[in-house]
Structure formats: structure tokens, C-alpha cells
Amino acid sequence: MFDRTLRQTQAPRMKVIVAEDSDLQRLFLCSLINGLGFEAIEAADGDIALDLVARTRAEIVISDLEMPHLDGIDLTRAIRARNLDQYVHVIMVTGADAVDIRDAALLAGVDDFITKESSPALLKARLQTAVRLINHATELADRTRIIKETNQRIQDDLRAAAVAQCQLLPNLQDEVMGFRVASAFVPSAIVSGDMFGYFELNDKKLGFYAVDVSGHGVHASLLSVAIGHLITPDYFRTHAFDADGRPDPAGMVATLNARFSAFDGDDYFTMFCGIVDRVSGRLDFCQAGYPSAFYVDPAGSVSLVGDGGFPVGMLSSATYGNNTHQFEIGAALVICSDAAAEAENTSNQPFGTPRIGDIARLFPRLGVDEIPLSIVQALNLWRNGVPLEDDLTVLALERKNPSDTYNNA
Amino acid sequence: MIHTTTLDENITLVRPGxxxxxxxxxKMFKDEVTDIINGGANRVVIDFKNVTFLDSSGLGALVGVLKKIGHRGDLVVSGLNSDVQQMFRICRMDRVFVVYKDVDAAVQSMAEYQ
Structure with missing residues (x-):
């Protein structure tokens, strides 16, 4: 009697709740709907229909306007108020002249209308519209789910990468060769383009470095991790001393530059590395585009160490020089990536080098352990809690009194 | 993103925009400047008058276009604000780029050395 194409295309049959208090009318509608290839579910009033929507997960409701207990408009409101997984397409059956009611019904969330006098062909057309919308919504929901799952997988991978990266880092606080070391490592994304390390090179010398790969995020982190694997204590011992055994951090930086300028890309990194003698306090360092370090003497007076140098891996022709600085007992050296000075507040004002110096000068009062965290907290306040746009590293070293901490014999 | 103007003496003025x-x-900056270099521009002034901040990636892109022009022409910069100047100094870029106070100074100097 009716076209059966819908039945053939829908498998399993889509459920349609028919909320209608007149037994005769309900039976008639249900038989039409079943005939169109849907599964009609009978509901004798609004309350029953609402309960069935939740239990059967039906996506289409055809509801009479006037019903005992819960009328069609209240039923629609109740459906919309429930946070259901599926969208429910509501078609209201009204009288042909019920224009005012239609406005109220639309406001309540009704999607479409038919009249009691509507032909089976019109009912079929309305149901086809509903199916089209439902299929579209289902497709969108599927796509959203896939995007969410993919995103979750990427996030999980990144977190695993971040854990692997952090395992390359030394202890954030440590006591090594008469130096107290404290640090902070704050990636702007999950992984960081920064890397740092410090280690005993021989019985007198401590080596340390900090690296900041240009850019940030995953791309920069791949290079920073590669550098972290490359610069081992052995690498330092082999490349950061000259033929006569004198500290030559610039030699190591030049070796790294030769290696990393071989690639034809815009990637490069900045670096600050040094070798400090625990007995004499002589610091030999090489600054390669990394911000100058803050030297804080025991009285809290701050000076900048280093006046610049070429970044690494940018120009194969770059040359590097060694510099020295006397590292007094009771003094501290604070190395801080450019993320700190460049961090802007809500008025686009950068935090600036002097403000970092102001925190560094608190070292005699606070102790070296507190300096990295104080800088992180000050930046957090400066940015009103907004995460940094670049990766932050703070490395602070204090030269302790040998008699306090280290057997100087 | 970049704005380019052709000046006298066949000099191309680039403003990052x-x-x-x-x-x-x-990357967009580098690609666009590379396009004008590939299009034949070989005397280029990049003016940073309206640039308040240049990060390490920006600097990498700038060095990238300098390498691109190589010996085929001149690429100079002008109008660096104090923060950008400081970054140039720390990275020794003041030894890599010819830096002018402003576009006029750059153009005048380039015209003299034609």
C-alpha cells in the first residue's frame, strides 16, 4: 500500500515513539509508520512516552499535542531538558489551524509538524526528513568521536614523550662536588625544546650546559632530546678540553656547530655551557646566543656573565670564544632561558632581564634552592596564570664552602 | 603577510606586516621573502620599524632569507627597536647583518655602494 523503500534502507528499523492518547488514532499512526519500515512504539500518554525515550533510545517521537498527564509541549520540554546521548527529533501532530500553538511548540523544541489530516505521503516525507537529519547528526557524532580519540592518542603519546624527555634531565635539586644545584624545567607545551645537564668531569671540575632549541613544541623537542642524548659526561670530557687538558667549552660548542649546521634548515639552538673548578672557583664558559647568566655574589650583588655569541647550527662559519669568571665560595650562578625575559604580561610588556636579576639577588636570603621556583612563580604572577609561550629552564648553582659539604682533600 | 615596495635603485623594501x-x-615570513628573492629582488631592506618582538624562530627565518640571497645580492635590516637590538647583540647577529637606523639610511647607503 505504501512505498517500502525506507524499510529496505533502514536496518535495523529506526524506532519511532507514537505518543497519542486516542487508541484508534495511535493504532492508525503506528500501522502507517510500521508500514514505512520503522518500528513504531506505542505510548498512551506523555509520561509513558518520556519514559520510553530514555529506555528505548528512540530518535524520533511523534506526539499528539493534547494528552493527559504530560501534553506534547511539556513532553518536548522534558526531552530537551534531559541530557540524552542521542538527539530526539520531535514531530508534533496538531490541528490544521493551530498556528499559535505551533509557535509555543517551536520554542519548546519541537522540530516539525504534521496535522491529523496529513496524508500518508506527507508523513513519509516528514519521517524521511527526520532520518536525514538523524543520519547527519550520527555522522557528525562519529567524526567528533574519531577526532576526540585521535587527539587523546596524540596527547598520550606526547605525555609519554615528555616522561622520556624528563628522564634525560638530571635531578632538579642536587649536591654535586661542593655545588648545590637547583633547577626548574617548564615546557610551554607538553614537551620542551629546552635541555640541560650538569656532571662531574673529573675530580676537580663540574661541567654544565643549558640548551634552547629555536621554536618550541614537538618539533623543537625532537632536537632538544637528541642534544640531551649527545651531550654526555664523556662527550664533555672529549670535546670541552683542549689538547693540554685546559677547559675549552668553546671547542665543544664549535664541534656541535659543525655537526648541526650540516643540515639545511632553519633549526638552531642557543647554549650556555661551562666548566667550573671546585677548588679554585675558576669558571670557563662559552655563551652561544643563550641569555647571559646572572652571577650573584655572597652579598647579593648581581652581575651579568657573558656578552653574547653565535647560536649553534645556524651558520657553519660561526666561531666561538671562551670566557672566564671567578666563582666565589658562597656565590651563585643563575642561568635562565629567554622564555623568562621575553614573557609578556597582559599589556604585552616583557618581564625583562632586570626583573630576573631582582629575584636572583634574593639568593643570599632565600638559598639557591628557592631561586628557580621563585622565578617560575614570579612569571606566573606576571602572566596572571597564563602559561608561558616558550619553554622555560632555570639552572642555579651555588658554590658551597668546601668544609661544609665536600671533602676537599 | 609581508608588504613590499620597490624603491629607487631597484631596492625592495619589505615590512613584515x-x-x-x-x-x-x-615560516610564512620566510616563504614570502624567499618568493620575492626568487622573483629577482636582489637588493632588499627588511624594515623592523613596526616589529616589537622577534623570537628565536623569527630570527631563524631572517637568517634563512639571508642565506637564500647569499652572494646574489644584498639583504640589510633597519629600524630595530631596543629589544630586537639586544637579541641581535646576544646572538652576534650584528656581525651577520648590516643594520641601519632606518629605511632612509639603508637606502642611502645601498645607493652609494651600487
Missing amino acids: AERLTAANA
Whole structure:
């Protein structure tokens, strides 16, 4: 009697709740709907229909306007108020002249209308519209789910990468060769383009470095991790001393530059590395585009160490020089990536080098352990809690009194 | 993103067209300047008068275009604000780029050395 194409295309049959208090009318509608290839579910009033929507997960409701207990408009409101997984397409059956009611019904969330006098062909057309919308919504929901799952997988991978990266880092606080070391490592994304390390090179010398790969995020982190694997204590011992055994951090930086300028890309990194003698306090360092370090003497007076140098891996022709600085007992050296000075507040004002110096000068009062965290907290306040746009590293070293901490014999 | 103007003496003036040259737009900047170099521009002034901030990616892009022009021509910069100047100094870029106070100074100097 009716076209059966819908039945053939829908498998399993889509459920349609028919909320209608007149037994005769309900039976008639249900038989039409079943005939169109849907599964009609009978509901004798609004309350029953609402309960069935939740239990059967039906996506289409055809509801009479006037019903005992819960009328069609209240039923629609109740459906919309429930946070259901599926969208429910509501078609209201009204009288042909019920224009005012239609406005109220639309406001309540009704999607479409038919009249009691509507032909089976019109009912079929309305149901086809509903199916089209439902299929579209289902497709969108599927796509959203896939995007969410993919995103979750990427996030999980990144977190695993971040854990692997952090395992390359030394202890954030440590006591090594008469130096107290404290640090902070704050990636702007999950992984960081920064890397740092410090280690005993021989019985007198401590080596340390900090690296900041240009850019940030995953791309920069791949290079920073590669550098972290490359610069081992052995690498330092082999490349950061000259033929006569004198500290030559610039030699190591030049070796790294030769290696990393071989690639034809815009990637490069900045670096600050040094070798400090625990007995004499002589610091030999090489600054390669990394911000100058803050030297804080025991009285809290701050000076900048280093006046610049070429970044690494940018120009194969770059040359590097060694510099020295006397590292007094009771003094501290604070190395801080450019993320700190460049961090802007809500008025686009950068935090600036002097403000970092102001925190560094608190070292005699606070102790070296507190300096990295104080800088992180000050930046957090400066940015009103907004995460940094670049990766932050703070490395602070204090030269302790040998008699306090280290057997100087 | 970049704005280009052809000046006398066949000099091309490039303005980055963004206040901040950072990881977010450095590649676009590099690609667009590379296009004008490939299009035949060989005397280029990049003016940073309206650029307030240049990060490490921005600097990488700038060095990238300098390498691109190589010996085929001149690429100079002008109008660096104090923060950008400081970055140039720390990275020794003041030894890599010829830096002028402003576009006029750059153009005058380039015209003399034609």
C-alpha cells in the first residue's frame, strides 16, 4: 500500500515513539509508520512516552499535542531538558489551524509538524526528513568521536614523550662536588625544546650546559632530546678540553656547530655551557646566543656573565670564544632561558632581564634552592596564570664552602 | 603577510606586516621573502620599524632569507627597536647583518655602494 523503500534502507528499523492518547488514532499512526519500515512504539500518554525515550533510545517521537498527564509541549520540554546521548527529533501532530500553538511548540523544541489530516505521503516525507537529519547528526557524532580519540592518542603519546624527555634531565635539586644545584624545567607545551645537564668531569671540575632549541613544541623537542642524548659526561670530557687538558667549552660548542649546521634548515639552538673548578672557583664558559647568566655574589650583588655569541647550527662559519669568571665560595650562578625575559604580561610588556636579576639577588636570603621556583612563580604572577609561550629552564648553582659539604682533600 | 615596495635603485623594501615575528608566522615570513628573492629582488631592506618582538624562530627565518640571497645580492635590516637590538647583540647577529637606523639610511647607503 505504501512505498517500502525506507524499510529496505533502514536496518535495523529506526524506532519511532507514537505518543497519542486516542487508541484508534495511535493504532492508525503506528500501522502507517510500521508500514514505512520503522518500528513504531506505542505510548498512551506523555509520561509513558518520556519514559520510553530514555529506555528505548528512540530518535524520533511523534506526539499528539493534547494528552493527559504530560501534553506534547511539556513532553518536548522534558526531552530537551534531559541530557540524552542521542538527539530526539520531535514531530508534533496538531490541528490544521493551530498556528499559535505551533509557535509555543517551536520554542519548546519541537522540530516539525504534521496535522491529523496529513496524508500518508506527507508523513513519509516528514519521517524521511527526520532520518536525514538523524543520519547527519550520527555522522557528525562519529567524526567528533574519531577526532576526540585521535587527539587523546596524540596527547598520550606526547605525555609519554615528555616522561622520556624528563628522564634525560638530571635531578632538579642536587649536591654535586661542593655545588648545590637547583633547577626548574617548564615546557610551554607538553614537551620542551629546552635541555640541560650538569656532571662531574673529573675530580676537580663540574661541567654544565643549558640548551634552547629555536621554536618550541614537538618539533623543537625532537632536537632538544637528541642534544640531551649527545651531550654526555664523556662527550664533555672529549670535546670541552683542549689538547693540554685546559677547559675549552668553546671547542665543544664549535664541534656541535659543525655537526648541526650540516643540515639545511632553519633549526638552531642557543647554549650556555661551562666548566667550573671546585677548588679554585675558576669558571670557563662559552655563551652561544643563550641569555647571559646572572652571577650573584655572597652579598647579593648581581652581575651579568657573558656578552653574547653565535647560536649553534645556524651558520657553519660561526666561531666561538671562551670566557672566564671567578666563582666565589658562597656565590651563585643563575642561568635562565629567554622564555623568562621575553614573557609578556597582559599589556604585552616583557618581564625583562632586570626583573630576573631582582629575584636572583634574593639568593643570599632565600638559598639557591628557592631561586628557580621563585622565578617560575614570579612569571606566573606576571602572566596572571597564563602559561608561558616558550619553554622555560632555570639552572642555579651555588658554590658551597668546601668544609661544609665536600671533602676537599 | 609581508608588504613590499620597490624603491629607487631597484631596492625592495619589505615590512613584515606583523608586530611580532614568532614561531606562529616565521615560516610564512620566510616563504614570502624567499618568493620575492626568487622573483629577482636582489637588493632588499627588511624594515623592523613596526616589529616589537622577534623570537628565536623569527630570527631563524631572517637568517634563512639571508642565506637564500647569499652572494646574489644584498639583504640589510633597519629600524630595530631596543629589544630586537639586544637579541641581535646576544646572538652576534650584528656581525651577520648590516643594520641601519632606518629605511632612509639603508637606502642611502645601498645607493652609494651600487
